[in-house]
Amino acid sequence: MSTALPFLPYGRHHIDDDDIQAVVDALKSDYLTTGPRVAAFERALASATRARHAIACTNGTAALHLVARAMNLGPGTVSIVPTVTFLATANAVRLNGGDVVFSDVDPDSGLMRPRDLEEALSRCPGGRADAVFNVHLAGQTGDLAGLYTIARHNDLRIVEDGCHALGTRYSIGDGEEHVVGQCRYADATTFSFHPVKAIAMGEGGAITTNDPDLAAIMFRDRTHGMNRDAASFVQDDEAFDAGHAPNPWYYEMEAPGLNYRIPDVLCALGESQLRKLDAFCERRRELVALYDELLGGRSAHLSLLARTPGVTAAWHLYVVLIDFAALGLARADVMRRLAAEGIGTQVHYLPVHRQPYYRDMSPAGILPGADRYYARTLSLPLFPGMENSDAVRVSSTLLRVLGL
Numbered sequence: 001m002s003t004a005l006p007f008l009p010y011g012r013h014h015i016d017d018d019d020i021q022a023v024v025d026a027l028k029s030d031y032l033t034t035g036p037r038v039a040a041f042e043r044a045l046a047s048a049t050r051a052r053h054a055i056a057c058t059n060g061t062a063a064l065h066l067v068a069r070a071m072n073l074g075p076g077t078v079s080i081v082p083t084v085t086f087l088a089t090a091n092a093v094r095l096n097g098g099d100v101v102f103s104d105v106d107p108d109s110g111l112m113r114p115r116d117l118e119e120a121l122s123r124c125p126g127g128r129a130d131a132v133f134n135v136h137l138a139g140q141t142g143d144l145a146g147l148y149t150i151a152r153h154n155d156l157r158i159v160e161d162g163c164h165a166l167g168t169r170y171s172i173g174d175g176e177e178h179v180v181g182q183c184r185y186a187d188a189t190t191f192s193f194h195p196v197k198a199i200a201m202g203e204g205g206a207i208t209t210n211d212p213d214l215a216a217i218m219f220r221d222r223t224h225g226m227n228r229d230a231a232s233f234v235q236d237d238e239a240f241d242a243g244h245a246p247n248p249w250y251y252e253m254e255a256p257g258l259n260y261r262i263p264d265v266l267c268a269l270g271e272s273q274l275r276k277l278d279a280f281c282e283r284r285r286e287l288v289a290l291y292d293e294l295l296g297g298r299s300a301h302l303s304l305l306a307r308t309p310g311v312t313a314a315w316h317l318y319v320v321l322i323d324f325a326a327l328g329l330a331r332a333d334v335m336r337r338l339a340a341e342g343i344g345t346q347v348h349y350l351p352v353h354r355q356p357y358y359r360d361m362s363p364a365g366i367l368p369g370a371d372r373y374y375a376r377t378l379s380l381p382l383f384p385g386m387e388n389s390d391a392v393r394v395s396s397t398l399l400r401v402l403g404l
């Protein structure tokens with residue numbers, strides 16, 4: 001009699017007793033939200049990413065939205081977004097009223113290349129755009145220095161959607177090692193702390209930046225546009241009493257904001273998880289090396305993801321590229337057969353320009369790299385709590401199902 005093996009999802013969180021204790025301590029404290037744990041988490045994240053400012057917020061989508069608002073990417077502006085990404089990267093711009101032009105990606109890595117950025121620019125009205133959102137798909141970055149040169153030459157703001165890449169290091173361009181979030185080649189970087197991401201907060205997100213003006217706007221916008229910094233008040237008659245002391249109840253609003261605040265309870269979890277980031281990333285890299293060994297060089301129809309030289313990725317996803325057409329297999333059938341054997345897989349992503357909402361805005365068939373990537377991509381289980389034996393089982397089952 002065989003015992004059913006546990007189901008392996010494509011990704012999941014890893015929570016230890018000390019994470020639980022940190023949450024319990026927060027629950028017993030004076031603050032459930034807007035207390036000291038938010039600032040403590042922001043300091044820890046800024047330190048981990050070597051950024052000057054970190055702004056924590058409700059989720060990765062809110063982080064992208066705050067950036068789009070702070071950069072004034074509203075009506076009349078154009079932002080370039082690679083089409084192989086999660087919906088939120090493009091939606092953040094659309095929700096703020098800006099236009100999106102989708103760029104193609106490398107068919108073998110899913111990453112935007114400098115030439116993809118140039119080609120997308122050539123399709124923008126008048127050949128110009130306002131911003132580019134670069135996505136570190138699966139956890140690795142592309143040619144950041146090459147993209148930076150083109151972006152700056154064309155006066156683009158640069159946002160890195162680092163939701164897959166907390167913990168990724170790179171040595172690109174200047175020969176020094178940097179980390180994602182440091183904004184060496186960007187104005188701002190966004191992160192998500194959804195349970196499948198590098199660290200888990202249930203829901204959570206953040207922006208890192210070295211630009212104090214952007215940071216100040218996002219801190220205010222996160223909480224209704226409220227400003228409590230007396231030094232920058234503009235209405236002296238309302239703000240100050242007869243002795244020129246700020247009125248204790250007074251706060252000021254120059255532009256309406258949102259409530260994208262993240263509770264102290266979740267920041268307690270985030271700070272505890274952040275202490276394990278290096279260990280989590282190390283375990284992910286070990287599992288990726290094992291998968292590479294088990295699946296690499298097996299067949300011309302099964303390729304490993306192309307790697308960017310100089311990048312030590314945190315690996316959010318383990319992606320393989322399978323030529324389903326050449327193997328005479330349907331991807332949906334392969335996924336169902338793997339699921340029947342307890343192996344969860346996922347497709348990251350249907351190119352966003354092929355969604356009904358975006359279809360009419362972006363003529364089909366002009367993004368061949370993305371189409372070729374999408375046709376072959378499959379994400380296999382990868383998370384720090386996986387055993388080596390799990391990766392062995394996934395690999396052998398996949399090869400059997402593919403007939404390789």
Ligand SMILES: *Cc1c(COP(=O)(O)O)cnc(C)c1O
Pocket residue numbers: 059060061062085086088089135161163164191192193194203204205
């Ligand atoms: C997860 C993710 C987001 C959104 O983050 P949420 O926390 O789920 O809102 C945005 N972009 C990418 C690339 C992501 O993977």
